[in-house]
Amino acid sequence: MTQSIINKQDILQPYRESLDVINMQILELLSERMKVCMKIAEIKAEQDIPMMxxxxxxxxxxxxxxxxxxxxxxxxxxxxxxxxxxxxxxxxEEELIDQLLNEKVKK
Structure with missing residues (x-):
């Protein structure tokens, strides 16, 4: 019985590996998105644009x-x-904007 369960689990392995790759791609995209948003936050701080x-x-x-x-x-x-x-x-963004504005005030 245990052997058949293991064999059935093996059937899922290639799909799980595909999901692992996709999950890493999602993490990479989330990181890339955050970097773009941090650049936007810098511009908002420089140009006095509201964060929200x-x-x-x-x-x-x-x-x-x-x-x-x-x-x-x-x-x-x-x-x-x-x-x-x-x-x-x-x-x-709010954290970064606050940090940048505090640095600006100190100058």
Whole structure:
């Protein structure tokens, strides 16, 4: 019995390996996205642009929800993932902007 369970698990191995590769790609893309957002935060600090851009977040989430079904994803799923991404990005942007503004004041 145990042998048949192990063999059945072996069938999943190539798919799990594919998922591992995809997960690493997702991490790389999240890192790349964060780097771009940190550059945006620098520009916001330099140009005295407010960190929060609610209209941008709303339009981005609307667009992603609309496109979700084209990729076979539920809009709610896509929105919840990107809400997490956006929330973390906003926290990191705010930290960087505060740091840059504090450095600017000290000069």
């Amino acid at each position: 851009q609610p209209q941008r977040i709303t339009s981005l989430l609307d667009m992603l929800r609309d496109k979700s079904t084209d990729f076979g994803l539920r809009p709610e799923y896509t929105e919840s993932i990107f809400q997490l991404v956006i929330n973390e990005t906003c926290c990191r």
